[in-house]
Amino acid sequence: MEEEHEHVSGMAPIVGLSFAVTGFGLLEFSQGNYAMAFLLVGIFLAVVVGSVVKEIKKRSETVEAHEDEEVPIQFKKDPIFGFMGKKLWIWIFLISEVIFFTLIIGLSFSLRLVVDEGLGYREIAKFCGLPTDSNLFGLYPAGWVDQEGRAPHEVLDIPLTTLNTFVLITSSYTMVKAHEAAEKGDFLGKWGARNYLLMTAGIGATFLSIQVFEYVSLIINENFTVQSGLFGATFYLQTGFHGMHVLGGIIMILFMVYKIQSGAMKDSSDVEITGLYWHFIDVVWIMLFTLVYLV
Amino acid sequence: MATERKTTSYWFLDYKKFFGTIDHKQIGMLYMMFSFVNIVFAGLLALIMRAELYNPGKDFVESRDWAGYFTVHGTVMIFFVVMAMGAGLGNYLVPKMIGARDLYWPRWNNIAFWMLVPASYFVWSSMAPIGWTAYPPNAIVLGGDKVDRWLIGLILAGTSSVIGAINFLLTVIYLRRPGLTWKKLDLFTWSIVFMAFIQLAATPVITIGLVMEFLARSLGATYFSTNAGSSPLFWQHVFWSYSHPAVYIMILPAMGLTSLIISRFSQTEVFGKVSMILSMAAITLLGFIVWGHHNFTASPNSPPGWFFTLTTFLIAIPSGIKTFNWLLTMYKGKIVVDVPFLFAISFVLGFVLGGVTGVMVNTIPLDLVFHDTYFVVGHFHFIIIGGALSAVSGAIYFIYSDMTGRMYNRKLAYAHYIFWVIGYILTFGSMNVLGALGMPRRYYDYSVLSILPNYDMIVLFNRIATIGAFMQGIAFTIFVFNFIYSAFKGELADEKPYNIAIPRLWMTDEEWEQLENMEVMH
Amino acid sequence: MNKLRRKSLLFVLGFLALINGLYSSIAAPNDYREKYDEIFKIQLILSVIIIIMVLVMAIVLLRKYKSNEAISPKEIKVFHNNKLEIGWTLVATVLVLYLFFISLPPTENFAAANNKQADVTISVIGHQFYWEFAIEGVVNSSFTSLNFTTGEIIPLVLFQNTTYLLKVTSADVIHSFFVPELGFKVDAVPGHYNYVYLENIQKGEYRVTCAEYCGVNHYNMPGLIKVV
Known part of the structure; x- marks a missing residue:
């Protein structure tokens, strides 16, 4: 019976199949039923959160390490990857994420280079030996403006976003402190990892609320939507995907808090993994802020 | 002669195991079953399309439905048949090959598999008449939720493949047997490593593209619209810079399987192993910079076509090296001619036929005629059906006794082989001829081509293609029948089903050591 | 043997x-x-x-090298x-x-076709599901490849000793202007021009087809080039 139990997981197929619910959510979204869409995506998130919480609870009850928590001995001796230990997976995952964001930001910015006369595409193209008639990939210079002809600095609220950037950088600092505390083994103290993680999550949530406020005011006051030229379309693509990653990061941090609280946290590597992800999100935001808002 | 080691277990009849299994072999089998279900229905779509094309003129399918069929046929065959087979065989074989108990994340493995099921549901329910390339503006102006379903299905499939890729990489990096260095790693595991790398690096591209198309449809975002300064060509570049590497996601595991089978059945090691690995690396990396060869006729002057012609031609070099290495693996061997070996030879044949036609398609003056004609269809079907699916069928026969504890019926397997090879050569060979005669792909009715001087030939070769397709249909029916029937009624398998020693599969520790201390002969 | x-x-x-x-x-x-x-x-x-x-x-x-004897892993050669x-x-x-x-x-x-000098420039516009031709610089020269009332195909007549520049684009979705017997095809992309330079074509009739999936009637998008 014991062995039977080990090779069967009740939660995994439920999580896997619950992606159907997200799928139906997206389908409702595409048909314009936003309330239904958010409900369905919410159900999906609830399933994921529930299963992770259940898993953490199960691990807190057992003393021995779970099978995917231990790093195989022969791996520790590996000359190339050995030093990474348990953090290897987040690095592999981050490769994919780096490619993802490089592409979003890179594509949007190259579109801008071609479409925006002001950024000197012709000079760059001449320098690189590319065709200068601006039809690389079939694009042409329509200007980096929205439907009313406004440039980025005329539409976007830059002081607010600068403030928001500082908010996010602060959260990176608290994340570093959380990791430091975890390294020392201080998880539950007043200045321990748990409290710093909560702080980070709180600041992250502040960042998200400011961003939502910005979106609402842009859409209502400025009539600036995804239909506002390539500028509008890529703006929402970049900041939207970043926002979703921040949300994911906050959920991940809250899981860590729960893990500390329930006593399932055995060493600092989980906090470090969360930290790596969080810092990655910060770096992406700084890139975005520079390329979307400031340039 | 039944042994204790192999007994038939019908684990999948227990619903708890069926859904919740986290054992790599069982998840591998789930992937294979999933892929079988999909190939049966997607294959039926292909047969319906070919039957409609047997005679010129409208027969029994409406044009719009027909367009839905080729979209779903293409998408399902790529994402839920060949890629799923790659993931399934990787699941089944990789832990064995590297001496691990299981994959590194057994439960994520289960999640990745069950995500594919809703993904395939969304693609199957879409029947969107857009083609698997979903070029805007056609895919964007189309009303209803068909295209949205298709997009959602692919986003889910992409997410699943990223999870699978991370899992495979972690497994190979973390869980290798002590002493099994990267150099000693066998070629199949290498091919899975390269496959996982492509999935990891290329899937973000298609996810972004799909999300952009999704937003363009649902919110009217202007990513591909001409009056915002963008262009529908932008999608083509985003799409192909994923979809070309995706071709290698399909073919790399098949290459690995072929290396495995040919070397095992020739009872030698693969000839030139280092060059095989380097070739795979070269194919993987070059695969990312060749996408522009899909756009020679879309925008002939930018980006520069000569660059993409050159990079694509360069891929022919590692492919050629691999082909000759496979052949020379037989040199001075003791070849046991059995079903899996024959299928591996069939892979080499399909790969060579697809390869030479690929070189033709890539030459711009020829591509100006061949692009988007049946020539292209014939080319990539040679690679994927004649190549990848042959290797996969061979591998399934190879591990059949280990999966089920029983032996398949050899006579039926040979019948499958003969129908399969003749079928695919007839179908895709005549598709190549059709393309050269000027018949564009995705044509529901070719009677409009009657003004072309070679119209008689077009009708003739369409008929041959249909006959070949039905031969493949018969072959696959035999395969599926053999697979299911033998699992319940077949003979119990011997310990050594092929009368050969099979290193790295089903091996004891001693045998592992012997293998690791092998001498190299010059 | x-x-x-x-x-x-x-x-x-x-x-x-x-x-x-x-x-x-x-x-x-x-x-x-x-x-x-x-x-x-x-x-x-x-x-x-x-x-x-x-x-x-x-x-x-x-x-x-065909043989049916099994050897042990030890004997495997590289x-x-x-x-x-x-x-x-x-x-x-x-x-x-x-x-x-x-x-x-x-x-x-x-x-480099767009840099060439041709005697006549013809703009070719793809529609769902016919082609539209117009000679640049000539007013009211536009005509469609299909007579909508009779269903007849109206040919584009070219002269053998004249050079032509085809300027191909589309009005709705992507099409592809494909003339198999003349050995070229070029995509008709909305908002984007592709050029084909034609000279010295043998006299005869050449069928035009569409080679990029463009909708239900993709297979039936007729056109004809007649060289006299």
């Missing part, structure tokens, strides 16, 4: 000669098609040689021959570069 070999060799040579003859006897109607025929012939012959080489190697090796591998890598590279260079000149011709 020897006889069989000689016979199969003769068969192969005969096949290659057939390909050669087939592509020399038909005169190409224009220079795109001529280039196509020339390169296709070379590649077809090379392909046939490669396929036959692979098949012969496979069959010979199979016959020679063969390795650097010279051979480097040799065929070089041969493959040379072959591939040769194919690349013979494909180059027409590539450039086609790509």
Whole structure:
């Protein structure tokens, strides 16, 4: 019976199949039923959160390490990857994420280079030996403006976003402190990892609320939507995907808090993994802020 | 002669195991079953399309439905048949090959598999008449939720493949047997490593593209619209810079399987192993910079076509090296001619036929005629059906006794082989001829081509293609029948089903050591 | 045995000669098609040689080393021959570069078509599901390839001794202007112009088809080029 139990997981197929619910959510979204869409995506998130919480609870009850928590001995001796230990997976995952964001930001910015006369595409193209008639990939210079002809600095609220950037950088600092505390083994103290993680999550949530406020005011006051030229379309693509990653990061941090609280946290590597992800999100935001808002 | 080691277990009849299994072999089998279900229905779509094309003129399918069929046929065959087979065989074989108990994340493995099921549901329910390339503006102006379903299905499939890729990489990096260095790693595991790398690096591209198309449809975002300064060509570049590497996601595991089978059945090691690995690396990396060869006729002057012609031609070099290495693996061997070996030879044949036609398609003056004609269809079907699916069928026969504890019926397997090879050569060979005669792909009715001087030939070769397709249909029916029937009624398998020693599969520790201390002969 | 070999060799040579003859006897109607025929012939012959080489190697090796005795993993041998591998890598590279260079000149011709001076510029506009032609600079010269009332195909008439620049675009979705017998196709992309330069076409009628999936009637998007 014991062995039977080990090779069967009740939660995994439920999580896997619950992606159907997200799928139906997206389908409702595409048909314009936003309330239904958010409900369905919410159900999906609830399933994921529930299963992770259940898993953490199960691990807190057992003393021995779970099978995917231990790093195989022969791996520790590996000359190339050995030093990474348990953090290897987040690095592999981050490769994919780096490619993802490089592409979003890179594509949007190259579109801008071609479409925006002001950024000197012709000079760059001449320098690189590319065709200068601006039809690389079939694009042409329509200007980096929205439907009313406004440039980025005329539409976007830059002081607010600068403030928001500082908010996010602060959260990176608290994340570093959380990791430091975890390294020392201080998880539950007043200045321990748990409290710093909560702080980070709180600041992250502040960042998200400011961003939502910005979106609402842009859409209502400025009539600036995804239909506002390539500028509008890529703006929402970049900041939207970043926002979703921040949300994911906050959920991940809250899981860590729960893990500390329930006593399932055995060493600092989980906090470090969360930290790596969080810092990655910060770096992406700084890139975005520079390329979307400031340039 | 039944042994204790192999007994038939019908684990999948227990619903708890069926859904919740986290054992790599069982998840591998789930992937294979999933892929079988999909190939049966997607294959039926292909047969319906070919039957409609047997005679010129409208027969029994409406044009719009027909367009839905080729979209779903293409998408399902790529994402839920060949890629799923790659993931399934990787699941089944990789832990064995590297001496691990299981994959590194057994439960994520289960999640990745069950995500594919809703993904395939969304693609199957879409029947969107857009083609698997979903070029805007056609895919964007189309009303209803068909295209949205298709997009959602692919986003889910992409997410699943990223999870699978991370899992495979972690497994190979973390869980290798002590002493099994990267150099000693066998070629199949290498091919899975390269496959996982492509999935990891290329899937973000298609996810972004799909999300952009999704937003363009649902919110009217202007990513591909001409009056915002963008262009529908932008999608083509985003799409192909994923979809070309995706071709290698399909073919790399098949290459690995072929290396495995040919070397095992020739009872030698693969000839030139280092060059095989380097070739795979070269194919993987070059695969990312060749996408522009899909756009020679879309925008002939930018980006520069000569660059993409050159990079694509360069891929022919590692492919050629691999082909000759496979052949020379037989040199001075003791070849046991059995079903899996024959299928591996069939892979080499399909790969060579697809390869030479690929070189033709890539030459711009020829591509100006061949692009988007049946020539292209014939080319990539040679690679994927004649190549990848042959290797996969061979591998399934190879591990059949280990999966089920029983032996398949050899006579039926040979019948499958003969129908399969003749079928695919007839179908895709005549598709190549059709393309050269000027018949564009995705044509529901070719009677409009009657003004072309070679119209008689077009009708003739369409008929041959249909006959070949039905031969493949018969072959696959035999395969599926053999697979299911033998699992319940077949003979119990011997310990050594092929009368050969099979290193790295089903091996004891001693045998592992012997293998690791092998001498190299010059 | 020897006889069989000689016979199969003769068969192969005969096949290659057939390909050669087939592509020399038909005169190409224009220079795109001529280039196509020339390169296709070379590649077809090379392909046939490669396929036959692979098949012969496979069959010979199979016959020679076929055996049913099992050996233990200990006896497994590894063969390795650097010279051979480097040799065929070089041969493959040379072959591939040769194919690349013979494909180059027409590539450039086609790509630089928009810089060429032509006597007449014709704009070709793809619609769902017909073509529209108009001569640039001539008012009211626009006509469609299809007569909507009778369903007749209206040809685009070109003169043999005039040079033409086709300016291809689309009004709705992507189409592809494909003339198989003239050896070219070019996509009609909305918001984007593609150019084709035509000269010295043999007299005759050439069928235009659409080669990019554009909707339900994709297969039935007729057009005709008539050269007089």
